[in-house]
Amino acid sequence: MPPSAVHDCSFPSTPGKVKMERSNYFGRVASRWQSFGPGKIVFWCVALLALLVVAVFFYATSPGVHNSFEQSLSLREAKNDVVSWGGSVWEKHVRHSAHAKRENGLVVLVTGAAGFVGTHVSLALKKRGDGVIGLDNFNSYYDPFLKRARQGLLEKQGVFVVEGDINNIALLRKLFDVITFTHVMHLAAQAGVRYAMENPGSYVHSNIAGFVNLLEACKEASPQPAIVWASSSSVYGLNSKVPFSEIDRTDQPASLYAATKKAGEEIAHTYNHIYGLSITGLRFFTVYGPWGRPDMAYFFFTKAILQGKPVNIYQGPNQVDLARDFTYIDDIVKGCFGALDTATPSTGTGGKKRGPAQLRVYNLGNTSPVTVPTLVAILEKHLKVKAKRNVVRMPRNGDVPFTHANVTLARVELGYNPTTDLQTGLKKFVKWYQLYYGGGSSSSSSSSSKRRLRP
Numbered sequence: 001m002p003p004s005a006v007h008d009c010s011f012p013s014t015p016g017k018v019k020m021e022r023s024n025y026f027g028r029v030a031s032r033w034q035s036f037g038p039g040k041i042v043f044w045c046v047a048l049l050a051l052l053v054v055a056v057f058f059y060a061t062s063p064g065v066h067n068s069f070e071q072s073l074s075l076r077e078a079k080n081d082v083v084s085w086g087g088s089v090w091e092k093h094v095r096h097s098a099h100a101k102r103e104n105g106l107v108v109l110v111t112g113a114a115g116f117v118g119t120h121v122s123l124a125l126k127k128r129g130d131g132v133i134g135l136d137n138f139n140s141y142y143d144p145f146l147k148r149a150r151q152g153l154l155e156k157q158g159v160f161v162v163e164g165d166i167n168n169i170a171l172l173r174k175l176f177d178v179i180t181f182t183h184v185m186h187l188a189a190q191a192g193v194r195y196a197m198e199n200p201g202s203y204v205h206s207n208i209a210g211f212v213n214l215l216e217a218c219k220e221a222s223p224q225p226a227i228v229w230a231s232s233s234s235v236y237g238l239n240s241k242v243p244f245s246e247i248d249r250t251d252q253p254a255s256l257y258a259a260t261k262k263a264g265e266e267i268a269h270t271y272n273h274i275y276g277l278s279i280t281g282l283r284f285f286t287v288y289g290p291w292g293r294p295d296m297a298y299f300f301f302t303k304a305i306l307q308g309k310p311v312n313i314y315q316g317p318n319q320v321d322l323a324r325d326f327t328y329i330d331d332i333v334k335g336c337f338g339a340l341d342t343a344t345p346s347t348g349t350g351g352k353k354r355g356p357a358q359l360r361v362y363n364l365g366n367t368s369p370v371t372v373p374t375l376v377a378i379l380e381k382h383l384k385v386k387a388k389r390n391v392v393r394m395p396r397n398g399d400v401p402f403t404h405a406n407v408t409l410a411r412v413e414l415g416y417n418p419t420t421d422l423q424t425g426l427k428k429f430v431k432w433y434q435l436y437y438g439g440g441s442s443s444s445s446s447s448s449s450k451r452r453l454r455p
């Protein structure tokens with residue numbers, strides 16, 4: 001640095017005082033501060049503070065900056081939920097909905113209540129006189145209008161659906177604080193086998209992190225609730241022994257979805273073992289029916305057939321047709337009731353296990369697999385429209401060639417007895433679909449104005 005740079009802009013000297021040497025920059029800054037009035041000082045303080053707040057926010061919500069993935073999620077969830085829960089009116093709704101009308105009725109928190117299975121289970125519990133509180137994050141994995149319509153149906157029957165995510169521990173604690181739940185029916189999940197290749201993080205978020213968060217809240221509750229939750233037939237993965245029974249191997253998942261459901265079963269073991277939580281996992285086999293999920297084949301095949309568009313029918317190696325043990329929603333609801341009603345209480349208190357607790361897993365299937373071409377043929381018959389078939393080789397997308405449930409265990413221990421075959425079940429689905437979407441060839445656009453709310 002040239003000497004002039006040090007001396008040029010020093011403060012004007014004060015006679016009799018030692019002259020301070022300053023750099024150009026500091027000199028300029030200091031002289032400006034001297035010329036500032038108090039208003040400007042306040043302005044710059046506020047601006048600095050705002051900058052600091054913005055910096056802290058970006059730091060806290062950026063998973064790349066630090067390893068607290070959960071922290072960033074809970075911040076996001078808290079932001080989403082902050083306006084939708086809490087307060088005395090909200091608590092009143094919660095208490096009212098959770099009130100059991102029959103003697104010794106259950107008091108159940110149903111997660112994923114605005115989902116397909118969640119809606120049906122919640123309605124059936126309410127109808128029986130049990131207390132029900134729904135919880136749902138209303139995400140946009142598929143048509144949120146359909147979820148809102150299900151919510152409308154639930155609220156008409158007195159089931160209040162809290163809007164929030166199972167990853168939000170503050171919300172869960174609040175719910176457990178306000179209500180003493182006897183059971184949790186955990187149906188919130190990131191569903192869909194093929195979507196796992198597009199958005200793997202969403203499966204980890206809901207099916208693993210969310211499940212752990214929920215179990216943490218259940219473990220802390222006093223008394224702890226018994227938990228019944230949705231596992232999946234997909235855990236059998238590449239298992240080739242048929243029909244699939246609970247003792248068969250489940251260590252070859254074919255999709256990340258399956259892997260997260262299998263992880264859920266292992267996590268359930270841990271919480272049962274350490275904290276005495278009573279936990280029952282139900283392996284659902286391709287559940288279908290009215291108010292179903294638009295991401296499932298039977299649902300979007302219906303839409304395509306009505307619109308005159310081709311349906312892709314996947315075929316396995318050696319031109320073998322794929323097959324699924326399609327299970328009608330009413331049978332699944334009965335299976336859920338069997339599990340809830342036979343669940344014994346959790347044994348822990350204050351987060352500590354006081355004795356061994358129940359840990360169970362059951363298949364809930366139909367026991368009669370049907371091929372995908374037959375599924376299409378049944379839809380054609382009910383819709384009275386010929387499908388345009390496009391037979392393609394099964395992509396490597398996590399699908400398995402077939403599923404087939406052995407339900408002996410559920411039959412014996414839960415009284416489970418599936419009675420609806422695919423013909424009958426799809427007839428009911430098609431009837432609902434045409435009523436809901438209006439039945440025309442332009443039906444089922446995601447924001448269809450033809451949407452109706454009757455079941």
Ligand SMILES: O=C(O)[C@H]1O[C@H](OP(=O)(O)OP(=O)(O)OC[C@H]2O[C@@H](n3ccc(=O)[nH]c3=O)[C@H](O)[C@@H]2O)[C@H](O)[C@@H](O)[C@H]1O
Pocket residue numbers: 191192193231232233234235284285286287295296297298312313314315322323324372399400401
């Ligand atoms: O039991 C489960 O645990 C899972 O069931 C369901 O998965 P799946 O059994 O795969 O149902 P679904 O997608 O309706 O495909 C049905 C058939 O159509 C075939 N399929 C699919 C799409 C297509 O374009 N063409 C086709 O042939 C396809 O190859 C398959 O053979 C749930 O979505 C899942 O969340 C989980 O709950």
